[in-house]
Amino acid sequence: MTQLSAAQKPGQDTGRTSDSSKALYGGKGTRRITVRDIAAAKERGEKWPMLTAYDAMTASVFDEAGIPVLLVGDSAGNCHLGYETTVPVTLDEMTMLSAAVVRGTNRALIVADLPFGSYQEGPVQALRSATRLIKDAGVGAVKLEGGERSHRQIELLVESGIPVMAHIGLTPQSVNAMGYRVQGRGEEAAQQLLRDAKAVQDAGAFAVVLELVPAELAAEVTRSLHIPTVGIGAGPECDAQVLVWTDMLGLTGGKMPRFVKQYADLRSVIGDAAKAYAEDVVGGTFPLEEHSVH
Numbered sequence: 001m002t003q004l005s006a007a008q009k010p011g012q013d014t015g016r017t018s019d020s021s022k023a024l025y026g027g028k029g030t031r032r033i034t035v036r037d038i039a040a041a042k043e044r045g046e047k048w049p050m051l052t053a054y055d056a057m058t059a060s061v062f063d064e065a066g067i068p069v070l071l072v073g074d075s076a077g078n079c080h081l082g083y084e085t086t087v088p089v090t091l092d093e094m095t096m097l098s099a100a101v102v103r104g105t106n107r108a109l110i111v112a113d114l115p116f117g118s119y120q121e122g123p124v125q126a127l128r129s130a131t132r133l134i135k136d137a138g139v140g141a142v143k144l145e146g147g148e149r150s151h152r153q154i155e156l157l158v159e160s161g162i163p164v165m166a167h168i169g170l171t172p173q174s175v176n177a178m179g180y181r182v183q184g185r186g187e188e189a190a191q192q193l194l195r196d197a198k199a200v201q202d203a204g205a206f207a208v209v210l211e212l213v214p215a216e217l218a219a220e221v222t223r224s225l226h227i228p229t230v231g232i233g234a235g236p237e238c239d240a241q242v243l244v245w246t247d248m249l250g251l252t253g254g255k256m257p258r259f260v261k262q263y264a265d266l267r268s269v270i271g272d273a274a275k276a277y278a279e280d281v282v283g284g285t286f287p288l289e290e291h292s293v294h
């Protein structure tokens with residue numbers, strides 16, 4: 001336990017913006033990040049990165065790199081489990097993947113997606129599903145899709161002590177109804193997005209993902225909320241950004257949405273390494289004496 005000076009009691013903020021020791025990214029803290037740290041970052045005007053993670057090993061790499069928030073996204077459906085979309089993903093699958101990500105990390109706040117069908121029936125179903133992710137997987141928060149339409153679910157979870165990240169704009173679990181199209185274009189759609197953003201903030205969400213909405217509208221939402229916005233295809237003025245890790249590292253393959261920036265080409269790295277190994281085996285150059293026991 002660190003000694004607390006008389007001048008700084010627990011929960012009392014120094015109010016200094018230059019105190020980088022508690023920055024979400026690049027800060028010195030090693031304890032698990034909480035939703036209170038996320039709220040403090042918006043007050044400091046600090047931007048932060050979020051990445052998805054679906055397994056313990058990858059999560060440990062991102063945790064050691066200092067990524068402060070990891071999302072066990074239901075994008076695991078198409079990026080990790082071989083489904084076409086996020087729609088088939090089950091709560092059992094999310095629980096298993098989330099538990100692995102929690103085990104692989106020490107510092108990051110772990111947020112798990114509630115999958116399609118695990119909260120749409122109503123607040124009680126949402127609470128039962130979220131409780132599973134909190135108790136069996138050990139995540140720190142859950143995320144669910146929908147603005148005004150999900151506000152009762154968010155309210156009950158928050159009342160029950162479960163931090164909720166909301167997700168509005170393009171909501172991929174509704175792909176069968178809405179497709180993968182930019183949301184919030186035109187005056188009416190923009191007003192709906194602003195109402196959705198206000199609704200999730202009023203319901204008690206600690207942050208809100210804005211997916212595939214015009215940058216100007218995302219900026220307006222970000223200015224009008226006191227909770228942080230997490231953009232994906234929502235321009236540079238959101239408080240935070242999120243990318244799917246397999247997209248960002250070039251592993252997903254196929255055509256990328258235009259909002260993805262690719263920071264590596266793991267598909268080639270892994271494919272080339274697999275071929276080099278195969279050629280060694282076929283050509284008899286692996287294993288060598290140094291890889292053998294006697």
Ligand SMILES: Nc1nc(=O)c2c([nH]1)NC[C@@H]1CN(c3ccc(C(=O)N[C@@H](CCC(=O)O)C(=O)O)cc3)CN21
Nearest residue numbers: 075078079086172180181182244247252256257258259
């Ligand atoms: N690999 C992957 N990356 C993601 O970002 C992602 C998933 N999977 N699965 C869950 C959702 C679905 N997302 C998607 C899916 C498709 C588009 C897309 O096709 N966008 C096009 C057209 C948009 C338009 O112009 O209307 C684009 O070029 O951005 C965007 C986001 C984001 N999420």
Ligand SMILES: CC(C)C(=O)C(=O)O
Nearest residue numbers: 052073074075209242
């Ligand atoms: C794209 C992010 C926000 C997500 O919900 C996911 O990865 O499932």
Ligand SMILES: [Mg+2]
Nearest residue numbers: 073074075113
């Ligand atoms: Mg998702």
